[in-house]
Amino acid sequence: MLSNNKIKFIKSLDNKKTRDESGQFIIEGDKVVREFINAGWNINLLVAQTKWRKTLPEHALQNIEEIICVEYNELKKISSLRTPHNVLAIVEKPEFLINWNEILNNLTLVLETIQDPGNLGTIIRTAAWFGISNIICSPDSVDVFNQKVVQASMGAILRVKVHYNNLFDFMNRISESNFPVYGTYLDGKPVYDCDLSTNGIILLGNESAGISSSLEKYITQKIKIPCFSDITEGIDSLNVSMATAIICSEFRRKTRGYSK
Amino acid sequence: MLSNNKIKFIKSLDNKKTRDESGQFIIEGDKVVREFINAGWNINLLVAQTKWRKTLPEHALQNIEEIICVEYNELKKISSLRTPHNVLAIVEKPEFLINWNEILNNLTLVLETIQDPGNLGTIIRTAAWFGISNIICSPDSVDVFNQKVVQASMGAILRVKVHYNNLFDFMNRISESNFPVYGTYLDGKPVYDCDLSTNGIILLGNESAGISSSLEKYITQKIKIPCFSDITEGIDSLNVSMATAIICSEFRRKTRGYSK
DSSP states (O other), X not given: OOOHHHHHHHHHTTSHHXXXXXXXXEEESHHHHHHHHHTTOOEEEEEEEHHHHTTSOGGGGGGBXXXXXXXXXXXXXXXXXXXXXXXXXXXXXXXOOXXXXXXXXXXXXXXXXXXXXXXXXXXXHHHHHTTOOEEEEOTTSOOTXXXXXXXXXXXXXXXXXXXXXXXXXXXXXXXXXXXXXXXXEEEEEEGGGSOOOSSEEEEEOBTTTBSOGGGGGGOSEEEEOOOOOSOOTTOOOOXXXXXXXXXXXXXXXXXXXXXX | OOOHHHHHHHHHTTXXXXXXXXXXXXXXXXXXXXXXXXXXXXXXXXXXXXXXXXXXXXXXXXXXXXXXXXXXXXXXXXXXXXXXXXXXXXXXXXXXXXXXXXXXXXXEEEESSOOOHHHHHHHHHHHHHXXXXXXXXXXXXXXXXXXXXXXXXXXXXXXXXXXXXXXXXHHHHHHHTTOOEEEEEEEEEEGGGSOOOSSEEEEEOBTXXXXXXXXXXXXXXXXXXXXXXXXXXXXXXXXXXXXXXXXXXXXXXXXXXXXX
C-alpha cells in the first residue's frame, strides 16, 4: 500500500520545480517502464499492480530500489492518465553534457520555445527514428520530463539526448565551426530543391511565432515545405512536429543514397 | 447569462452519441470560430466574452442564430480546455457524399481505426496543407467532431471532407477502377525509391495494429519510411501522423515538378 507521503511526493512530480529539485521524474505504462529497465536505468520506486509485478524478470530487480504492489484504484490516485496503465515508476533524471564531436558529425535539432508537450514528445520520437542523437532546446521550452512529453516520446528519450541551453551560446559556438544551419521560414527555399548536408543544424521555431529574428543571423540556408493546397486562405502552417518529420526525412533521403 | 439547460446541452456535446443525434458539435477559440464564420457556416449558438463579441463584424451576424455574452468564469464552466478561449460556438455537422470523380483525381487518405484524437486532427491539418480534399475513416475511428480533433485540426476540417465509410465497400469500388493503392508496411519498399502516382489512395493503419490483413489484398504498392537509427531496438514505428506527413510530402515532391 502507498503511504500518503509517497502519494504526495509522486503527485508533486507533476511540477517542473519539484522534478528539478529532486532530480526525478515519472514514467508510466508497461512498454515505457520495461524499456527503461532494459536500458539499465535506475528506478527509485516502482508502483505496479501485482499481476504486472509477477511478469518482471528476476534480473530486472537489481536496478530497482523499491517496489510497491497496489490495486488499480490506488494506481488511479497517482496516475496522470485518465485510464492509468498497470505500472508507474520514478526514475532519476539523466545529465548530459554537449558532446561537440557528436554534434559536428550528425544532424542536430535546435528547438526555440516549443510549448506543446505532445509536439516535443513526437519530435523526440521522430529524431530517434531518423538517427538524430541530440536536441537542443531553449531554456523556455516545455520540460522534457513533463509526463506528457515522456508519454508522447514513447521511450525515445532513452535514445535522444535533450539538452536545455542558451541558444545564442550554442549557435555562437556552432558558427565558429562554419557548420551549416537550416531554418524554416515562410519565404525559405523549397526543401526539396535545396542541397542538404549530411551533418548540420536544423532550427525550428515556436508553434506560433516561428524563429525569432535575433537568431536569423545564424541561419545559412532558409528552407520551407511548400504548401500544395489550392485554398491557402486560413492555412498558415504545418504543425511544427509534422514539419520536423518531413525535413528530417528529406535530409536522410538526400544524403543516404536514395536518389529518385 | 447561460441557462442551466444550455450549459447541460453544451456539455452533453462531449458525447459522440449526442453529437450524432443533435447533428451539432462544438468549436472553440478565436481563430477557429472566425474561420468557421468567414467560411459561411451556420452557427447555432455563440457564447463569447463581451470584449470578443465587440470585435465581431456586422456582416458576420447573418449566419449566427443566437449570441450569449458571458463572463470568463461562465465560459470556464462549459469549456473543455484547461484555459478556455474567449469564445465557443455550436455549429451544425456537415454531411458529405463521396464524390468519386474527386477521389479519382487526387490523393485520398484512408485511415483504419485511428484512435487518438490528436493524430486524426494533425492528419487533417497535414492533408489540407498537401491539397488532399478527402479522408475516408473506418467507422470505428475516433469521431472527427470530437473537440480534441477539431482543436488539433486548427480549422482544417473546413477544407478537408472526412467521411466515415465501410472500408471494404470503399476499397471494392476503388479496385474496380484500377486505381493505385499504397499502404504502409514494415516490409514495404522505401517510399523514396517508389514510383508514386499523382492520384491514388494512401492507406494508413491503426496506431498499434497497423493495417489489418483483410485489407492487404487491395494494396497495389507496399511502402515504408526507412529507419535511420543505429539502435533500432525499441523503436517500432513512427507516429502515424508523422508517417502521413512524410508520405504526403514524398507524393507531392515526386509528382509536382521537384526533381532533386
